[in-house]
Each structure stands twice: as structure tokens, then as C-alpha cells.
Amino acid sequence: VVYAQVSPSSSSIGAPLREIQVVGAQRVEPATIASYMDIRKGDPLNDDSIDRAVKSLYATGLFADVSMSQKGDVLMVHVAENPLINEIAFEGNDRVSDESLGIETQLKPRQVYSRDKVQEDVARIYQIYQKSGRFAAAVTPKIIELDQNRVNLVFEIDEGHVTKVDSIRFIGNKRFSDSKLRETITTRESQWYSFLTSSDRYDPDRLAFDEEQLRKFYLSQGYVDFQMISSETEMSPDK
Numbered sequence: 001v002v003y004a005q006v007s008p009s010s011s012s013i014g015a016p017l018r019e020i021q022v023v024g025a026q027r028v029e030p031a032t033i034a035s036y037m038d039i040r041k042g043d044p045l046n047d048d049s050i051d052r053a054v055k056s057l058y059a060t061g062l063f064a065d066v067s068m069s070q071k072g073d074v075l076m077v078h079v080a081e082n083p084l085i086n087e088i089a090f091e092g093n094d095r096v097s098d099e100s101l102g103i104e105t106q107l108k109p110r111q112v113y114s115r116d117k118v119q120e121d122v123a124r125i126y127q128i129y130q131k132s133g134r135f136a137a138a139v140t141p142k143i144i145e146l147d148q149n150r151v152n153l154v155f156e157i158d159e160g161h162v163t164k165v166d167s168i169r170f171i172g173n174k175r176f177s178d179s180k181l182r183e184t185i186t187t188r189e190s191q192w193y194s195f196l197t198s199s200d201r202y203d204p205d206r207l208a209f210d211e212e213q214l215r216k217f218y219l220s221q222g223y224v225d226f227q228m229i230s231s232e233t234e235m236s237p238d239k
Helices: 030-036 047-059 098-104 115-131 178-184 204-220
Strands: 019-023 063-071 074-081 084-091 138-146 150-158
Touching (some): 030 047, 047 074, 084 098, 098 115, 115 138, 115 150, 178 204
Parallel strands (some): 019 074
Antiparallel strands (some): 063 074, 138 150
């Protein structure tokens, strides 16, 4: 974000503010915009106070662009409002319903569009697919501009393939072989017949459960000082 503003002239540095004029407001009342700013009539104008006012307006999430200029003791506030969301649609989702995605995302129709909130919703959709083992999912948000400063928001989704466990390795085990330790956990390496089960799907929650299974196994074998030092996952290029 670039904060654009015009520095006060040397003749007006520190001069008390007489008036605030708002340009470009459509839905938001000028008085409301002025109330968001940390500047009031009678306050001295300087670079710092103007910069704070610009940041305050951006922080509301209502504006796509904000700039300020000073004419004597008058502060000109130029704004471009973020559009309103008319509709939200999901495309390409076969495994997860529109209803489920709509519940999880925070943006709704008739709310103000915000790039930051869109990215947060993209992250939420990723999390939904990761919980079902689809770490290769891709989400692309797109907007369709309408009249009256409105947009339709579309999340284009490529669900990708289920992320499977290609191999399981153990480091530091001397008494028990890798094959023996694999028998004690619930996660399995992917095989050609794995379509009969979901145990070969990568699942962080299952991994945590398997760590506990390993601990119990070693304790049952008399290894009271057993420690699980770490567990690491490496994604292949195709995830």
C-alpha cells in the first residue's frame, strides 16, 4: 500500500485545521469518514498527522485507495471505496459443497470487498481441503465487476488429488526394525490396492496419533526413557 499525500506548504505547517473536505465518497457519509481520522478541526496539520489519518482510513477496510492534500487550512481527503459484494460463487468443487465452503468463509454477499479478507478466505478453503488430505488443492479468487461499484466474487478451485504417503522412515531405532514400527502405527504407505482404505492419506492429526502409538509401544517393551525427538514430513514436488 502506498500512502499518497501532499506535504503541507511552508506557510501552513502547524496551522490549525479549519475544514475537512471529502471527495469520492459514495456509500460512506463524509462525516463518517472524518470520524475515522485522528484529526479534528482546530488540530495543527503536519506530515505525521496526515500520515496517521491515511493509515486510519485504510485500516477500516472500506477503501481501495486513500490520498490527502492540503490547501491552506483545508484538508482534502480523496477516497475510492471498496466495492460491495453482490454474489459469492464456488467453481470446481466436487468434494466439498458450496454450503460447506460458504459456512467456513467470512465474506458474505452485501459485505464490503476486501483483498485481505479474500486472502484469509482462500487460506480457509485450503485448510478445508488439507483436512481431507488434498494438499495439492489450488484456489484462485476472481472478481467480476458490476455497475454501482459492486462485484461478484468467484473462488475457482482445483481440488487436486489426495495426498498419499509414499514412504515412512524411522531414524534412531536400533532394537526394532522399520517394518516392525510401521506395524504399530495407523498410517500406511500407499500401495496399488490402497483405494480400499484411507490409511495411506497424509493426515497431520493421524501423525500425532501415531507418535503416541509409538510411545506406548516402546513403553510396553520396557523402554521407559523413550523419546520421540521429532517427526518431519517432506512433500514431493507434486505434493
